[in-house]
Amino acid sequence: MQLGGCGVPTDPSVDARYTDRPMPEPGILDVLNEEQRAAAAHLTGPALVLAGAGSGKTRTVVHRIAHLMAEHEVYPQQILAVTFTNKAAGELRERVETLVGPTARDVWVSTFHSACLRILRSYGSAIQLDPGFAIYDDGDQLDLLKEVLGTVVGMQDANPRVLRAVIDRAKSNLWTPALLAQEGAKRYGHAVSGVDLEQIVEVYERYQARLERANAVDFNDILGRTVELFTLHPEILERVQDRAVFVHVDEYQDTNAAQYRLTHLLSEKYRNLMVVGDPDQGIYAFRGADIQNILDFQRDYEDAVTFRLESNYRSIPNVLKVANAVIEANTGRLPKELRPVKEDDAPVRIYRAADHRAEADFVARMVEQVLQERGGDLNQFAVLYRTNSQSRALEESLRRAGLEARIVGGVGFYERREVKDALSYARAALNPGDDVSWRRILNRPKRGVGKTSEEKLAGWAARQRQPFSEAVRRAGEIVGGTAAEKRIAEFAALMQDLSEAADVMPAGQFVAHLLDASGMVRALREENSFEAQGRIDNLGELASAVEEWESSEGGTIQAFLDEAALMASVDDRAVAAANAGDVPDDAVTLMTLHNAKGLEFPVVFLVGLEEGLLPHRSSTGSLQEIEEERRLLYVGVTRAQDALYLVHCESRMTFGRTEPARPSRFLEDVPRDFLQEIDAFGSELDRSVRTPSRPKVSWPAARSAAAGDAPKAGGGYRGGEKVRHPKYGVGTVVGVSGEGAKMELTVVFDGAGAKRLLAKFANLQDA
DNA sequence: TCCATAGTTCTTTTT
DNA sequence: GAACTATGGA
Numbered sequence A: 001m002q003l004g005g006c007g008v009p010t011d012p013s014v015d016a017r018y019t020d021r022p023m024p025e026p027g028i029l030d031v032l033n034e035e036q037r038a039a040a041a042h043l044t045g046p047a048l049v050l051a052g053a054g055s056g057k058t059r060t061v062v063h064r065i066a067h068l069m070a071e072h073e074v075y076p077q078q079i080l081a082v083t084f085t086n087k088a089a090g091e092l093r094e095r096v097e098t099l100v101g102p103t104a105r106d107v108w109v110s111t112f113h114s115a116c117l118r119i120l121r122s123y124g125s126a127i128q129l130d131p132g133f134a135i136y137d138d139g140d141q142l143d144l145l146k147e148v149l150g151t152v153v154g155m156q157d158a159n160p161r162v163l164r165a166v167i168d169r170a171k172s173n174l175w176t177p178a179l180l181a182q183e184g185a186k187r188y189g190h191a192v193s194g195v196d197l198e199q200i201v202e203v204y205e206r207y208q209a210r211l212e213r214a215n216a217v218d219f220n221d222i223l224g225r226t227v228e229l230f231t232l233h234p235e236i237l238e239r240v241q242d243r244a245v246f247v248h249v250d251e252y253q254d255t256n257a258a259q260y261r262l263t264h265l266l267s268e269k270y271r272n273l274m275v276v277g278d279p280d281q282g283i284y285a286f287r288g289a290d291i292q293n294i295l296d297f298q299r300d301y302e303d304a305v306t307f308r309l310e311s312n313y314r315s316i317p318n319v320l321k322v323a324n325a326v327i328e329a330n331t332g333r334l335p336k337e338l339r340p341v342k343e344d345d346a347p348v349r350i351y352r353a354a355d356h357r358a359e360a361d362f363v364a365r366m367v368e369q370v371l372q373e374r375g376g377d378l379n380q381f382a383v384l385y386r387t388n389s390q391s392r393a394l395e396e397s398l399r400r401a402g403l404e405a406r407i408v409g410g411v412g413f414y415e416r417r418e419v420k421d422a423l424s425y426a427r428a429a430l431n432p433g434d435d436v437s438w439r440r441i442l443n444r445p446k447r448g449v450g451k452t453s454e455e456k457l458a459g460w461a462a463r464q465r466q467p468f469s470e471a472v473r474r475a476g477e478i479v480g481g482t483a484a485e486k487r488i489a490e491f492a493a494l495m496q497d498l499s500e501a502a503d504v505m506p507a508g509q510f511v512a513h514l515l516d517a518s519g520m521v522r523a524l525r526e527e528n529s530f531e532a533q534g535r536i537d538n539l540g541e542l543a544s545a546v547e548e549w550e551s552s553e554g555g556t557i558q559a560f561l562d563e564a565a566l567m568a569s570v571d572d573r574a575v576a577a578a579n580a581g582d583v584p585d586d587a588v589t590l591m592t593l594h595n596a597k598g599l600e601f602p603v604v605f606l607v608g609l610e611e612g613l614l615p616h617r618s619s620t621g622s623l624q625e626i627e628e629e630r631r632l633l634y635v636g637v638t639r640a641q642d643a644l645y646l647v648h649c650e651s652r653m654t655f656g657r658t659e660p661a662r663p664s665r666f667l668e669d670v671p672r673d674f675l676q677e678i679d680a681f682g683s684e685l686d687r688s689v690r691t692p693s694r695p696k697v698s699w700p701a702a703r704s705a706a707a708g709d710a711p712k713a714g715g716g717y718r719g720g721e722k723v724r725h726p727k728y729g730v731g732t733v734v735g736v737s738g739e740g741a742k743m744e745l746t747v748v749f750d751g752a753g754a755k756r757l758l759a760k761f762a763n764l765q766d767a
Numbered sequence B: 001t002c003c004a005t006a007g008t009t010c011t012t013t014t015t
Numbered sequence C: 001g002a003a004c005t006a007t008g009g010a
Helices: A012-018 A034-040 A057-070 A086-100 A102-106 A110-126 A139-147 A158-174 A179-187 A196-215 A219-232 A235-243 A257-267 A317-328 A356-374 A388-400 A417-430 A433-442 A451-466 A467-471 A475-479 A482-506 A507-517 A519-528 A528-551 A557-566 A574-582 A624-638 A665-669 A701-705
Strands: A049-051 A079-083 A108-109 A134-136 A216-218 A246-249 A273-277 A305-309 A348-353 A379-383 A405-407 A588-591 A601-606 A640-649 A653-656 A657-660 A676-677 A722-725 A729-739 A744-747 A753-758
Touching: A012 A134, A034 A057, A034 A305, A034 A601, A049 A057, A057 A079, A057 A086, A057 A102, A057 A246, A057 A273, A079 A086, A079 A110, A086 A102, A110 A219, A110 A235, A110 A257, A110 A475, A110 A557, A134 A139, A134 A219, A134 A557, A139 A158, A139 A196, A139 A216, A139 A433, A158 A179, A158 A196, A158 A257, A158 A519, A179 A196, A216 A219, A219 A235, A219 A257, A235 A257, A235 A273, A246 A257, A257 A273, A317 A348, A317 A405, A317 A624, A317 A640, A317 A665, A348 A356, A356 A379, A356 A388, A356 A640, A379 A388, A388 A405, A417 A433, A417 A482, A417 A507, A417 A519, A417 A528, A417 A557, A433 A451, A433 A467, A433 A482, A451 A467, A451 A475, A451 A482, A451 A519, A467 A475, A467 A482, A475 A482, A482 A507, A507 A519, A507 A528, A507 A557, A519 A528, A601 A624, A624 A665
Parallel strands: A049 A273, A049 A305, A079 A108, A079 A246, A134 A216, A246 A273, A348 A640, A348 A676, A379 A588, A379 A601, A405 A588, A601 A640
Antiparallel strands: A653 A657, A722 A729, A729 A744, A744 A753
């Protein structure tokens, strides 16, 4: 699908043709409910769709698009739909295609980033971007920033991550360095995150200059430079506008200033803008998203029509009760209550685990149990957590139980060192200005060019204002007479060969050649280790992914690099082939709460519901931050269709240190009788036992009252406690139920696994 | 220039 | 507990 040259009528006179039709139309919209149908039948002008979780938002957009095409003669080439992830885009396109057939392929469905990247590849030369410009990801940004920091007085020891965060934030607000100086001073004073504002501005300026000199853009530039392009070249904007007569923006609550501006620019010619979202699911303020964008839509577009979708088709009533209770605690929200359509119900369960291991074992055990009880496959399960680092224990427990796990996100395939190196070769071959890539591969694999030589080259490049690759080419003049000189010359010859190869070889062949000629694979083979073999396998998978990409999509290596750069998770569409080897088609899904947005699963586990994790310790500084964390929990809860397990630990390991953990404050917002407490085996615990004479005490307080000071004699056991059994040895108490003579303990023994014991007879000692 | 070792920082969250 | 980085000896 090419921009511009695809037979788009220059003036489709939409306003005249598509207004004043009687409503509702027969046909396509019949399957929708009343709320959905009203929104989907909307024709022209701005519209806001406030869509609660699970209310059929995508369905509504899909039918609206189909309706426009099938019954109002709108060309697919006039429709643009912007989604948040590549995955959502693929799904949307597929569903429209199911409804209206293959012409749906001409509907432009894309993320903001992919759409803008395509525009920049087509028209970027108008703002001094060479067609082969590189995309710098987080790691590249950091590398470049480290270099820049070295050149600014007093910034040598500054943390590049902090600077990156500030610059990213400025860019997502569309602030140039000058604007950052101005606006930053207004909002933050003279220092941001403890760094002097003037110095930050200086770093930002130099960083940006270096990016532009390298013919590169970072992620935020993909949006920001597109805005720049549109502003400086209205004729280009207009061509794109004609490709976007009807604009849809999904997850509008997560748009930042740059995306807001783009939305406005794209839709201002025809004003057929439909934005869809849910302010309660805004979870990206940390990267500049502003919920105010959706809250102010009616103010921005006074003639806007608002539609509300509040019937929830996804979740059982108890899940929605919990969800509503959680989100009601937020202030300043539009009142909204999810109404269940489903009638079947089951309790939402809560489990208190001893530590992250017990938590993970519990999840594995429940998965097995549910499989036994109701059958089905592993794809029905999802485990959601706040931080990626929580995935390891979960993965281990599941694997130990023989259950496949699929981790979405995390350290992606394209961020693995060897893969990144290989891609850097490709980038360097395509773009002699890409200093970060050139420097990365200079001595990788090791070819005897050390830090000293590298710095001499870099110093020369900086003084001469030349790209690093030029320094490599002229190494003789710079490091003449040293041992490294010859090695660098060989490297220069290699790169000369590769850049010629990039022009003449098809993508797959080029990557295969690069892997061979660079010596990467050879060096790994010589290492002869288990780990090196894994890396070789990854490189092999990369080669097949490119091959596959080339034969199925007919893509160039440049297009492959673009796709890889914008790919959030490895199982996103085309390049997923890269990981085809180890992604099973039946597996429990593990991912962060952020990644889970927009998805649904029959059985959901929310783990790590503790203070410090959710809300995360670094997001407790302001009410806004805490409320965003609460929305994150809300997003998690509303992913569940039929069963929901909430899990928190009594102690958790952070930075390799085990520390006591308190249940999340958000659990206090959920009335206790909305939750059924269970033990490590899923058996229901008797509530009256756990809250003696204090029925109104909310969750966390009740916990300490019940377990905290109980005497040891008489069986005052509590979860997390280490005990010794005469036969089974040392173990950890993971569950307590009943009282007195009937008190039962669930103990996970280090050697013998989990056992259920009557406390009275177990003959346990402290361990 | 490279390698082993000790020390340090690190975890939010993602296009 | 891992991944990265500084250091000193070969």
